[in-house]
Amino acid sequence: MTERIGYIGLGIMGRPAAVNLLRAGHPLWVWARRAESMRPLIDAGASACSDPAAVARQTDILFINVSDTPDVEQVLFGDNGVIHGAGAGKVVVDMSTVSPIATREWAARLEGAGVEMLDAPVSGGEQGAVAGSLSFMVGGKTAVFERVRPLFEVMGKNIVRCGEIGAGQVTKACNQIVISQAIAAVGEAFVFARRNGVDPARVREALLGGFAASRVLEAHGKRMLEHDFAPGFKARLHCKDMRIVLETAAQLGIGVPGAALATQYVNALVGAGDGELDSSAIYRLQELAAALS
């Protein structure tokens, strides 16, 4: 049986992911808030729907890839939302990066209507979405995960079920907790080196040979050395993800002091008007604060 696939949210990440599903031969129904976002998909053979409920009525497995927690909530439960078209046996897969707490609440509401849900945030950026090499961090029931897995495999490569519903969002939050601090730490080290008259390129080389080695030191460290901050992962999106981390931590009463500190750099970068740069551009602020440029 070929599953009938829906895709809601056709932005930078959603559009190329949906194209990959279509190319793999899956019949596809789509909806996006801005009609022009649907155009490339329709040209490629997808069917446009009038609203999320219509997508839900047409399809068995429905992907959502929008910006933030309230956007997903609106798509699911707003006027003409998914809930008004979905029914028993259907699956909602949320690829957005949003609150794990809200995710668990949505899943419970959907379950009341017989609808299954997976949370499946990704990393890998636009490049990964185009290449079909996204990393998926998935939460939800094993049987539902196995049902959707062939579709994940069309869009991505490193697909890990992290636990029950919400576990994908929790893992994505952990990812951002680690990466934000890794970027800030590499920037601090490079500033420390420069103010001591040492070439940060030598520092990076030496550190890559030991326990300080990381993909951030390698990739983001290189951007910092070259002052090349073309994204990559945009600061304004990193900022949004860190807000989710800190809000979730506050709601649950968890202290994440390092992540909170690193978030300040990302916030300041966006506030300085550089939200479209890669988030490793916080190094610029660190240099400025150290009277370097």
Next chain:
Amino acid sequence: MTERIGYIGLGIMGRPAAVNLLRAGHPLWVWARRAESMRPLIDAGASACSDPAAVARQTDILFINVSDTPDVEQVLFGDNGVIHGAGAGKVVVDMSTVSPIATREWAARLEGAGVEMLDAPVSGGEQGAVAGSLSFMVGGKTAVFERVRPLFEVMGKNIVRCGEIGAGQVTKACNQIVISQAIAAVGEAFVFARRNGVDPARVREALLGGFAASRVLEAHGKRMLEHDFAPGFKARLHCKDMRIVLETAAQLGIGVPGAALATQYVNALVGAGDGELDSSAIYRLQELAAALS
């Protein structure tokens, strides 16, 4: 010409490094504050000296591997210090982890007596010292570095000249800036996961596949999952290294907020009586603070 080698400081790191020099066929003169520390070297064929000046008189290249900045200062310039036995053409190589600022001052004083100096702090721990696989971060003149390099190659594997005198200590400080924050960040992520009911082992697995991947996530993350905090790198030494980082930053007027924050965990761990554990044991404190155990 076989260089005559001196080795001062025969502790956990110095002793196995000196043994490797001796085994490689280099005549070796040694001194240590505690006479019994010299015994294994003398049994293996090294010559004991009465004080650092005596070692300096006997040898061409003199390694120092002691605990902290004042210890190196005492060995170099105290009563019967190296300066009283050293002369033109000799080389002092400091393998201790100490202040880069003090290092530059010492090198200038030694140069006044015709003595060359390299700073060459290491990473790799006791295991690396025994196996001859230490990483060397070296500062000093290229010609002096090349003269000593064959001896570094007896003791280590990843040998990088990072710049002029002091650059080795600066690079080691950068190493600790990055590692301290990486450990704290992984601990934060694991606590965040656990409080969200997600297995941190799954988080580690998922994150190792993406940009959050690091040797710390791999090695220290594994220790955290298993609550196995046998060192490794002892917290009390990490604590000492972070004091050097923060003192140097303060002296030069550099802000390293992330490193300062991570240092608080290491300080607290030592204060809790766990200075002999691996510094990844800060995870215990993070768990306690999150009402986990």
